[in-house]
Amino acid sequence: MSIVLGSNRYGKAENRIVRIYRDTPRHEIHDISVSTALRGDFAAAHLAGDQSQVLPTDTQKQTAYSFAKEKGLLSIESYALNLATHFVDHIAPVHNARIEVEEFAWERVVLDGTEHDHTWVRRGQETRTASVTVDGTGDAQRTWVIGGLKDLVILKSTGSEFAGFMQDQYTLLQPTNDRVMATSLTAEWRFSSTDVEWEDAYAQIRQLLIKQFAMVHSLALQQTLYEMGKAILEACPFITEVRLSAPNKHHFLYDLSPFGVENTNEVFYASDRPYGLIQTTVLHDDAPDAGPAWDSYTGLV
Amino acid sequence: MSIVLGSNRYGKAENRIVRIYRDTPRHEIHDISVSTALRGDFAAAHLAGDQSQVLPTDTQKQTAYSFAKEKGLLSIESYALNLATHFVDHIAPVHNARIEVEEFAWERVVLDGTEHDHTWVRRGQETRTASVTVDGTGDAQRTWVIGGLKDLVILKSTGSEFAGFMQDQYTLLQPTNDRVMATSLTAEWRFSSTDVEWEDAYAQIRQLLIKQFAMVHSLALQQTLYEMGKAILEACPFITEVRLSAPNKHHFLYDLSPFGVENTNEVFYASDRPYGLIQTTVLHDDAPDAGPAWDSYTGLV
Amino acid sequence: MSIVLGSNRYGKAENRIVRIYRDTPRHEIHDISVSTALRGDFAAAHLAGDQSQVLPTDTQKQTAYSFAKEKGLLSIESYALNLATHFVDHIAPVHNARIEVEEFAWERVVLDGTEHDHTWVRRGQETRTASVTVDGTGDAQRTWVIGGLKDLVILKSTGSEFAGFMQDQYTLLQPTNDRVMATSLTAEWRFSSTDVEWEDAYAQIRQLLIKQFAMVHSLALQQTLYEMGKAILEACPFITEVRLSAPNKHHFLYDLSPFGVENTNEVFYASDRPYGLIQTTVLHDDAPDAGPAWDSYTGLV
Amino acid sequence: MSIVLGSNRYGKAENRIVRIYRDTPRHEIHDISVSTALRGDFAAAHLAGDQSQVLPTDTQKQTAYSFAKEKGLLSIESYALNLATHFVDHIAPVHNARIEVEEFAWERVVLDGTEHDHTWVRRGQETRTASVTVDGTGDAQRTWVIGGLKDLVILKSTGSEFAGFMQDQYTLLQPTNDRVMATSLTAEWRFSSTDVEWEDAYAQIRQLLIKQFAMVHSLALQQTLYEMGKAILEACPFITEVRLSAPNKHHFLYDLSPFGVENTNEVFYASDRPYGLIQTTVLHDDAPDAGPAWDSYTGLV
Structure with missing residues (x-):
């Protein structure tokens, strides 16, 4: 050796x-x-x-x-x-x-x-x-192009649940059928071509991400991310793979009952750390080889 | 003692x-x-x-x-x-x-x-x-209310000069009659009353700040800041004092001449540090006592 | 006007x-x-x-x-x-x-x-x-010199209490007689002279800050800060005023009882925000006029 | 599809x-x-x-x-x-x-x-x-363990050169035979076993990194990084691969000649951005499969 x-x-x-x-x-x-x-x-x-x-x-x-x-x-x-x-x-x-x-x-x-x-x-x-x-x-010569965005902070104040989850001896979380869901989205999409109207593509994909977040009644952040990726692949023939990384920016309902104050999903504590972190890939089953396309250099992109 | x-x-x-x-x-x-x-x-x-x-x-x-x-x-x-x-x-x-x-x-x-x-x-x-x-x-009981904004990043790509300045033995800077001017503005304004339509006041003042930045042909950042404060005091009778702090976010013209490439105010290097920092107060000459109004606690506001 | x-x-x-x-x-x-x-x-x-x-x-x-x-x-x-x-x-x-x-x-x-x-x-x-x-x-001509330090992160795992405090209808906090106390200390001290051995003074004052934090059995962060300032003034005739700002970096005891695990001040959650913030001044009663000495320009010092 | x-x-x-x-x-x-x-x-x-x-x-x-x-x-x-x-x-x-x-x-x-x-x-x-x-x-079941450190900021004020480099039409850089070299080192090392004295290993590897930085007369940051990895592999039989990522934190000699002041590698401007970024892997030629070992989740480690 x-x-x-x-x-x-x-x-x-x-x-x-x-x-x-x-x-x-x-x-x-x-x-x-x-x-x-x-x-x-x-x-x-x-x-x-x-x-x-x-x-x-x-x-x-x-x-x-x-x-x-x-x-x-x-x-x-x-x-x-x-x-x-x-x-x-x-x-x-x-x-x-x-x-x-x-x-x-x-x-x-x-x-x-x-x-x-x-x-x-x-x-x-x-x-x-x-x-x-x-x-x-x-x-x-081979070429790979990935577009993307990061730090798209998005929040919905209803239309999100988290229930029916697995439990073990460390599980204390209570299910909820109405919560605030918020994330700071990172999304990257791999193009299958370099013959693309780049500005139009960006605007279209960004809007699809926002639309799916708003419109999908979310049973889990995983589901919302999958629907985002699916919508992009369906609408954009020039995209072959979508990768999404989404911190679950927890908004905890604040307990005002000790003060005799009712709080029906109105006042929340926005927590910094820790946070859930969900990472999902959605792609075509015949997507070409990604090669070094996802091998980040700076960690910034 | x-x-x-x-x-x-x-x-x-x-x-x-x-x-x-x-x-x-x-x-x-x-x-x-x-x-x-x-x-x-x-x-x-x-x-x-x-x-x-x-x-x-x-x-x-x-x-x-x-x-x-x-x-x-x-x-x-x-x-x-x-x-x-x-x-x-x-x-x-x-x-x-x-x-x-x-x-x-x-x-x-x-x-x-x-x-x-x-x-x-x-x-x-x-x-x-x-x-x-x-x-x-x-x-x-006395009350002081200060409104404000911070991190309003604003840039103009022309309409700004810096020339005719004082010189000593350490002065190397060349005058310019056309430069990029950019800042990340912090502005705070002291109200003379608590009987104010707060949302309207904020929208009006924010728009005045932006308008003065855009419209004043700037001979110095000091001049732009003064015109901002003056415009607010003229338009808003419920404001008695304005304080402005503005980093001069330098955009240095990049020298492309070694490569035979002309650069007429088109390509700039956006520098992080150091930066100019201009702080200016504009107020009514009969403004009431500010007392502890400006004594920041966290340094965030 | x-x-x-x-x-x-x-x-x-x-x-x-x-x-x-x-x-x-x-x-x-x-x-x-x-x-x-x-x-x-x-x-x-x-x-x-x-x-x-x-x-x-x-x-x-x-x-x-x-x-x-x-x-x-x-x-x-x-x-x-x-x-x-x-x-x-x-x-x-x-x-x-x-x-x-x-x-x-x-x-x-x-x-x-x-x-x-x-x-x-x-x-x-x-x-x-x-x-x-x-x-x-x-x-x-007048001259003011302030020395200081910031971001001195210091923690003690015992020897700190918080009890006997005032209560109102919003008070839920339980008293404790043994807690983790931690801060990220900012301290500034005003010199009464410019004829000082600056390096020796810094080393001596820094060590006094650490010593008081360690040695004072703390009934409140306020008390610890006051003892820090007092110790500096007693030991350093060339110092006339000390200002201290100390975030209370909360370490919350983590409740492991649902898992049948005992936690006697052993496992803590180190919280980011919010945090207590204590600011204290200790000075000589005949300290000379501070003038503009404390009027920070950048907010960094 | x-x-x-x-x-x-x-x-x-x-x-x-x-x-x-x-x-x-x-x-x-x-x-x-x-x-x-x-x-x-x-x-x-x-x-x-x-x-x-x-x-x-x-x-x-x-x-x-x-x-x-x-x-x-x-x-x-x-x-x-x-x-x-x-x-x-x-x-x-x-x-x-x-x-x-x-x-x-x-x-x-x-x-x-x-x-x-x-x-x-x-x-x-x-x-x-x-x-x-x-x-x-x-x-x-398979297991991969990687140890590491990040943000080890280290500087040498001499013993570093950069000369004899390739040139093209965009090359303006002048060679230097004596410069400040500084980095904020990220190093990670893959263990070939889980039967390791973890604390001893960390202390030993950290010291080797520092020693190579200090002792190697550096003709390039690449060379220093390679010597770091080689030293670890030679000294630690339980390590099979070392990955290093090092920003070149540029310290530019400040030109004081307009003021008639000589500056022989004494006064430098420490630049923030941009920075060189060198990434190097040193490993055993028979290192076992890394599998998912390097697939970072948070980007923090």
Whole structure:
């Protein structure tokens, strides 16, 4: 038995780039954090400190900024595709590139009923995400694109139950037929193609997630998540797999009876920790190989 | 010279309360973090560990939850007024109560053009705040109410300059006549009355802040802040003082010239630290005494 | 009644400076975040956007970095004194400067019993702080120095009670004669002089805080805080006032009785929110005027 | 093609448990955050909202607290093993359990040279971690144990270079033969056995990480990480794989030349973002199958 170098990668994480389009008086803004990770022939750097095959992380940063102008920054999926392909195609030692993007949404200020040309407030509802992996060159090149969102905090004040569950000697929980259900949703969806209207796809999928949360009478968070994934796959032929991770942000009914005050699902304590955490995958039974598509680099996306 | 007990207070911080109004199928939600602080005859607790005059912080928490039902939780200013007055009027050793509230906004989900009855997503733009201080009892009782917001992240991509500034031997900065200006605004406004339509006041002031940021051609962040305060005082006779604190969230133009790429205010690096920090007060010259109104307890409000 | 500009200041916040002393093979490290705030004749900047009296925040940053070499960065109190005095003495429109510093501690790595010359791990226990305010010039110049620490997380597993407290109709808490007491202490102390051995003073005061927490049989957190302040004032003639802020980090005994498991103060739930929050001042009855000494700029110190 | 339920799990995340051993006057403290995740026959919960095979996350929490007393909480690896095995062996629908633990270190207060019996301050250097996965029952049961640490912030002020790197048209970085190297290290190591002295192993591995960081003259962070992994595998026969993730916390030399001030590696700007991020695996060439060992549940461990 001997000691060997295993899987490795390196890159520049969390490059904060703001791109303004100002070709007309009505500007547009795109605000992202992008991370780049390269795999390839880097054994000499590890074993001997030889950097001759190592493109500096600073160079990766410069490229990411320059591409925001050279290639444009409209849809994060296409921006990431450009960046990943560049590294694999043009930097010889690189076999595989992964680009992870978070996009922070801004909404245009409205004054006296009119949208302002160049002022925005940050929208806080959720962060849009994308992860692109490009592997290999030429005919052997393969590409995986994942879109997603995180931190979509959503709550319903009725239409949710949790009852009929398994019990053992540690079970104290009482069943409930009407509770607050809330989560901070992370959802990611794998595209089966790169020929997609990225902006339309995002808007459609986001709305489906919200609609299923609102409309499904929930017997469990698991059920709601499954219905979310199913709805996306049914509506979007260009999606082949959906992964959902949902903390159950507990809202505990506060006991006001010692004070002679009735509390019929009106006053709740919103707890921080611990929280339930449900993770579910819904996919096509013939979904193509995911390869390295889900292998997160920064943990942010 | 001898050692003495000075200013002191105690309370329960960051009680997370969610209040659902469900009298009709169309529910309403109010989501707050409330902190309570009491001043009074607490020397014995400090000097001898005698708790007989100390109302437990747990009791303050119970009261805050119960009042969300007993007194209601519609406007945070009136909720805080009820709570502060209760402690001063009904707990003998308490001379002074301060209540600090953060309110987290939710927006109703819209499905197929219709607002949903009981599902919301968290709005992220800003947190609304209120601080109420009640001091003394009976005819000597005085009350101060401060409303506010924090974390209103706002950006304009043109209409901002910084030039003509003072220079010394450490000055390297170049003047600019067109820059991105962005901040995460904290604003607080002191009411001259408690007879206010709190919801209308908040909406009006928030809109004035945004409007001034957008419309003032800014020669400095100081100027923008002053114009914000002035506009509020001019439009709102029930406001007597405005305090503004604004980090200058620097967006540095990224130098793409080494790559032969032109960058005319299109690609920026959004920096985290350090940041400029501008703090300004605008008030009526005959504003009544602020007393302890600005003496923050938690630092959150 | 007219609208006027009130209190205002501006500066550069959170400059992250690391200073290495490398005059011998055994290096020394000082790692700080420093914020600068200036008050003075800045009305024209607010009212007319005229920057001619405004020293840019970027210049303040350059000065802070340069002074780390020019003046040195050994004790944060003396570094801040140098910086504050510079702005007041050399920048004409500036009447008052406040410098706030956080210092992050590192401890030298020990290998085979020997301290390493140039490698450290970050100590996480607490952050040391200092706030210096210099006001006026020449003979009228006044100076205030505050030292401190924050985030000193400390816990005792016995030797703490809470009983005999006041009760009202909202009181449910049960008294206890043996509990876990824990806090994340913030302490600040005001010096009566600038002729102090800053490093010795810090070490002595920090140790007194810990000792009092450990040794005082606590009948309330208020009592422990008062004893801390008193001990510092008794031991340190150069300190005139101590301010303490202590969240009561609740450790709730976990009820294992439903499972037939005895829990005699052995298993606790460490709660995040809400928390008690106790704030206490202990001072000399003839302490000199604090002036603007406690008027925090960033809220970090 | 049809839509199917894929990989799924659920549990209770971030249970904060503090365990005091108080059998003698000299108490001991163990402070953890533990998360539990179960896999098994949960299709009915997803497809039909049927909870009959679902052990509530609340029950998992109760079990985690009770086991801190019933089984004890000394080494987090053995605590996690007990918990994982319990769920797989005693809850019929569960096929696989994963337990993730973070442990927060405390150090005993020393007063006048003597360790105090029951008072500690929180050590901040790093968080110890463990992940245990148990899969299957009876003879088919397999177990994976991973130990680790995160947030070990470590810096060397010399003995690090970065030169001779690859260049392309986006390369601006200048080589350096003497720089500050700093990281916030995450390391995880996979055990080849469960018959390990967990506390000794942790102390030994932590010290090896620090020693390699200090002693290796670093030509690249990749090289340092490889030497860390190699040293652990050479010294610890019970470890079969080491994974390292290291942000390159850039310390940029600050240019003081405009002020006529020399800066020979003395004054640095500690940057927040972006940062290099290096991830490396070192393992035995005959390491057994890792199975689900590295499939993080919470992202915290």
